Every structure is written in structure tokens, then in C-alpha cells.
Amino acid sequence: MTEAPPLPPARPAAPSTPTSVPTTDPPSPTTIATIADEVGVSVTTVSKVLNGKADVAPQTRARVEASLARHQYRRRARRPPIRHDQIDLVFHEFDSLWAMEIIHGVETIASAAGIGLNLTQLGGRHSPPKDWLDGTVARRPLGVLFVLCHLTERQQELLARQLIPFVVIDTDSATSASVPTVGSNNWNGGLIATRHLLQLGHRRIAIISGPRDVLCAQARTAGFRSAHDEAGLSVTADLVRHGDFYVDAGFAHGMALLDRPDRPTAIFAGSDMQALGVLRAARQLGLDVPHDLSVIGYDNVPVAAWTVPALTTVNQPLRDMAGTAAQMLLDLARGAELSTSRIDLVTELVIRESTAPPPTA
Numbered sequence: 001m002t003e004a005p006p007l008p009p010a011r012p013a014a015p016s017t018p019t020s021v022p023t024t025d026p027p028s029p030t031t032i033a034t035i036a037d038e039v040g041v042s043v044t045t046v047s048k049v050l051n052g053k054a055d056v057a058p059q060t061r062a063r064v065e066a067s068l069a070r071h072q073y074r075r076r077a078r079r080p081p082i083r084h085d086q087i088d089l090v091f092h093e094f095d096s097l098w099a100m101e102i103i104h105g106v107e108t109i110a111s112a113a114g115i116g117l118n119l120t121q122l123g124g125r126h127s128p129p130k131d132w133l134d135g136t137v138a139r140r141p142l143g144v145l146f147v148l149c150h151l152t153e154r155q156q157e158l159l160a161r162q163l164i165p166f167v168v169i170d171t172d173s174a175t176s177a178s179v180p181t182v183g184s185n186n187w188n189g190g191l192i193a194t195r196h197l198l199q200l201g202h203r204r205i206a207i208i209s210g211p212r213d214v215l216c217a218q219a220r221t222a223g224f225r226s227a228h229d230e231a232g233l234s235v236t237a238d239l240v241r242h243g244d245f246y247v248d249a250g251f252a253h254g255m256a257l258l259d260r261p262d263r264p265t266a267i268f269a270g271s272d273m274q275a276l277g278v279l280r281a282a283r284q285l286g287l288d289v290p291h292d293l294s295v296i297g298y299d300n301v302p303v304a305a306w307t308v309p310a311l312t313t314v315n316q317p318l319r320d321m322a323g324t325a326a327q328m329l330l331d332l333a334r335g336a337e338l339s340t341s342r343i344d345l346v347t348e349l350v351i352r353e354s355t356a357p358p359p360t361a
Contacts, residue, residue, distance in 0.1 A: 006249045024148050030071040039063050047292045048077060053134065054194060058154065086116035087329060088136060090128065096273055096333065097301040098318065102147055102169065105322025113144065120150060125216075125315040143329040145169060145322075150179075165332035167325045170216055180332070182325040189314040189347035190223025190268070190319055193296045196312070196349055197266045198231050201357045202294060206264040207240035208253045208274050217242070220261050220270055220298065239264055243274050250277025258285050258293065265293065265358035272297035272304045273309055279354075290356035300350055309353035317345050 032046040038092050039046070041060060048056050049064040056064075089106055091099055103119070118141065126149045128221075133155055136144065144166040151159070152167065153317055156179070159166055167180040190207075197205050206223045210217030214297055221240065228235050241248030241257070250269055254277055257264055268276035275297030279289060279296070287293050295306055297313035304311040324343055331338065 019310070026324045030048070030073050033063060035067045035071065035073065039067050039330065053137075054271065056075045073321075080183045085114065086118050086141050087326070087333075088118045088120060088139070090120045090122065090144060091147045092126050092148060092149040093124050094119070094147075097303060098245070098273065098299050099147070101301060101318035102297075102322045104270070105319035106145060106326045108263045108319070109326035109330070119150070122160060126150060126154060128155070133158060136164065140164070142333040143167070145325055145329055159347060165329060167329045167332070169321055171217070176342050180325075180328055180338060180341045182321050182328065182345075183216065184321060184345045185347050186219035186316075187223040189226050189298060189316065191219035192223075193268050193298065193350045194224045194227035195312050196351070197294060197296065197356065198227060198233075200266075200294065200355060202264075202266040203233065203358075204239070204262070204264045205266045205268060206241065206257050207268045207270060208241045208243045208250060208257075208278070209270045210243060210245045212242050217245075217270065243270065247270040247273050247277040247280075250274030251281050252277070254278035254281030255285070258282060258287060263293075265360075266295070266355070267293065268296045268298075270298055272299045272301045272311060272313055275304075275354075276307065279307060279311075284316070290354050292359060294355040294358070296355060304350075305352065307354070312352045312355040313350050315348045315350050317347075321345055 032050070032100035034044050036043045036046045039060075041064065044061065045056060046064055049061050068070060085108075089103065091102075092241060093099075094103070103117075107117055116140070120132075127128060128149065129150065137158075139163065143164060145168075146166060147169045148171070150168060150171060158348075165180075167182065171181050171184050182317075194205065194207075205224075207221060209221045209224075212218070224240075225235055239257070241253045243253055250271075250273065253274075256266065256279055257267065267278050269278050275295055278295050282285075282286075282289050282293050282295070289295055295311065297311045298316065301315045301318075304313045324345070328343075
């Protein structure tokens with residue numbers, strides 16, 4: 001049997017011609033320079049918006065935020081902020097015994113929690129300036145307590161963005177339900193003070209309230225008017241005065257009210273400090289308190305019990321208000337939910353020696 005001849009070696013396969021596939025470059029990531037060019041602002045401005053800085057005009061901030069949203073710009077995840085173990089306590093001004101009571105109340109809660117306290121005053125302003133916010137963000141406090149002052153909506157948003165909670169004590173203006181606030185029933189305080197004087201027989205009663213634009217002063221004046229209304233009496237317009245809650249205002253208005261032939265027989269001073277000024281004015285004019293003039297204060301600061309005569313006053317629980325607000329702030333800093341955003345503590349009349357029936361009663 002004849003063997004078949006061997007098969008020829010297989011030809012190597014011809015190299016295949018690669019098929020060209022069109023490629024597309026991945027889209028370039030959006031940068032802050034892209035946003036800046038589109039909006040027509042500097043890169044620094046875009047960076048400030050991303051970092052929640054306060055010194056950007058609201059219209060510019062809105063345009064930058066809109067561009068960031070259009071480009072679906074992915075913000076860098078922030079590292080957990082480094083917080084200092086302290087809270088900021090911000091007064092419109094704190095040169096009074098009233099402010100010291102607030103400080104004592106906050107300090108009691110803060111020290112028990114091992115938290116420090118940083119004090120700031122705004123020089124009489126009721127809203128902090130722009131540079132205050134940058135300094136606060138840089139300090140990274142656990143939270144901020146505002147006393148008789150308030151934040152603008154923009155400032156509230158920026159603090160919220162930086163995860164810095166805040167609580168308002170004895171607000172100077174109306175607040176929304178989203179702003180945690182602790183105060184006292186100022187309307188009731190004005191009502192019970194004036195009722196007491198009316199029940200003693202006084203019919204010509206003056207009030208030296210606080211600033212016209214401060215909510216607690218408005219509420220005390222409203223209570224004063226309501227007491228007259230329920231007694232069927234009208235309020236004499238020129239006996240309603242507005243001070244600033246300090247001694248000088250009490251003395252100045254006291255002199256003006258008492259150095260006149262139809263002087264009032266009683267003055268509701270609107271604060272203990274103003275009441276001290278009224279007592280000084282009465283003494284300077286030779287009037288005896290309470291036989292010639294009855295005087296009522298407001299707040300019940302410790303010195304009220306040591307004046308001569310001891311001062312009848314409305315007890316506003318300042319230390320309790322401050323302590324309650326401080327505890328609310330610490331709860332917020334720990335991520336707790338508040339059961340209510342507004343707490344008003346009870347006001348009560350403390351009767352001492354500075355009130356009596358009028359001379360003609």
C-alpha cells in the first residue's frame with residue numbers, strides 16, 4: 001500500500017486589517033474656572049460661594065449657584081469640621097446687671113458640660129455685621145446664643161450651611177418658627193405690673209418702656225394698655241415714654257415726668273435699671289417713694305431687693321431663660337431634635353416697698 005504524500009505546510013494566516021473605530025474624548029470635568037467664565041466673575045468669587053463665605057452679593061451668589069447646578073458640579077465632600085469646645089454668647093450690648101444675669105445662666109449650663117464661653121457685644125446694634133460671621137465660621141464654636149439681637153435670613157442660611165446652630169434669647173423682633181427662641185411673657189409682665197398700680201388706686205400712671213423697635217418693649221407696653229382697657233380707663237398719650245432700659249433713660253424721663261404740675265402718681269419703669277434712674281429723679285425732686293410716688297421695675301435683678309425703698313418689680317427669670325437657651329443649643333449641637341422652637345417662661349410680680357396707694361386715695 002502506497003503512502004499518501006505529506007500535506008504541504010499551512011500558509012500563515014494573512015494579518016487581518018484592523019477596523020478603525022471612531023473614539024470620543026471624555027468630556028472635560030467642570031472646574032470652578034468654567035463656572036467663573038460662564039458667570040463672568042473671578043475664580044475667588046466662585047470659591048467663596050462654594051465655601052459659604054458671607055462677602056458675596058446675593059444676586060452674584062444666586063447666579064453662581066445656578067451655574068453650578070446646570071453643570072452638575074460635584075462639590076468636594078467636606079471633612080468633618082474641627083469644633084472648639086465653646087459657645088458664643090452675643091449681646092447687642094452687655095453693660096448692665098441684666099446682662100450679668102444672662103451670663104450667669106449660660107455659664108452654669110456651659111461649665112457643667114465642660115464647655116467654654118466666648119462673649120461678644122455689637123455696640124448697641126441688633127444685627128451682627130458681615131465680618132462677624134466670617135470670624136465665627138473661622139472659630140467653629142459649638143453654637144451661638146444671641147441676646148436681644150437677630151440674624152438676617154442670609155446669615156441664618158450661612159450658619160446652617162456651616163452646621164453651626166444658634167438660639168435667640170429675649171428676641172428684639174419677631175422670629176420664624178425655624179428660629180429656636182427663649183423668652184418670657186412680656187405682655188403678661190406689663191399687665192400685672194399695671195394691674196397692681198390700678199388696684200392700689202392710681203389713675204395717672206406713666207410707663208417708661210424700652211426702645212420702640214424692640215419686641216419685648218412693645219409687648220410690655222401692650223400689657224400696660226390692656227390693664228387700662230380692662231379697667232375702663234384710657235392711657236394718657238404723653239405719659240407713655242420710650243427709653244433704652246438703662247439708668248440714664250430712667251433718670252431723664254423721670255425728671256421730665258415728675259417736674260410738672262400734673263405729674264403721675266406712679267411710674268412703671270419697664271426695667272429695674274430704669275427704675276433706679278426714676279428713684280434718683282424722685283429723690284432729687286424731693287418726692288418720697290412710695291408716699292408721693294409709686295415705682296415698679298422689671299427683671300428682678302438682685303440689686304432690686306437692696307434699693308431704698310426695696311423695689312417692687314416683675315420677675316423675669318433671666319437665669320432660667322439663659323440656662324434653657326444654652327441647653328437647647330447644646331442639644332442642637334449634638335444633633336438632637338427640639339420638641340418646640342419657642343419657649344416663653346412665666347413672669348410674676350414681686351411686691352416690695354416702692355408701691356403704695358396714691359396720696360389722694
